[in-house]
Amino acid sequence: MSALRRLWRADDGAALVEYALIMPALLTMIFGLMQLGGMAWTQVALNYAVQEAARCAAVRTDLCGTSGAVQTFAASQALGLNIPASAFQAQLGTTCGTDVRANLAYSFIVSPFGKPTANLVAEVCHS
Numbered sequence: 001m002s003a004l005r006r007l008w009r010a011d012d013g014a015a016l017v018e019y020a021l022i023m024p025a026l027l028t029m030i031f032g033l034m035q036l037g038g039m040a041w042t043q044v045a046l047n048y049a050v051q052e053a054a055r056c057a058a059v060r061t062d063l064c065g066t067s068g069a070v071q072t073f074a075a076s077q078a079l080g081l082n083i084p085a086s087a088f089q090a091q092l093g094t095t096c097g098t099d100v101r102a103n104l105a106y107s108f109i110v111s112p113f114g115k116p117t118a119n120l121v122a123e124v125c126h127s
Contacts, residue, residue, distance in 0.1 A: 049077040
């Protein structure tokens with residue numbers, strides 16, 4: 001009976017069990033925050049790229065005189081990301097001037113629920 005009481009009161013290894021229970025949730029939160037940071041960076045890059053492309057189309061018609069040139073310029077302005085030019089659409093000569101839009105599906109790398117995507121959108125109209 002005394003051996004059973006000693007076993008019941010023993011707390012050796014309790015920290016390991018607590019660690020094993022908490023670590024998956026903690027790692028999920030850490031990687032989730034990193035993914036949200038990456039998504040926010042990509043959204044900022046899209047916003048910057050469409051702003052600069054619309055400004056280029058309004059000010060530098062020699063460099064951004066066609067829709068294709070505006071798309072290529074926007075892709076080059078994406079703050080170090082490899083966003084394809086096909087993610088951008090440009091309409092020249094609209095009522096507000098030049099309308100540049102970006103539509104990008106952002107895929108999360110790590111997720112406990114599969115591979116969800118978020119649709120990131122940016123739009124600027126510059127006269």
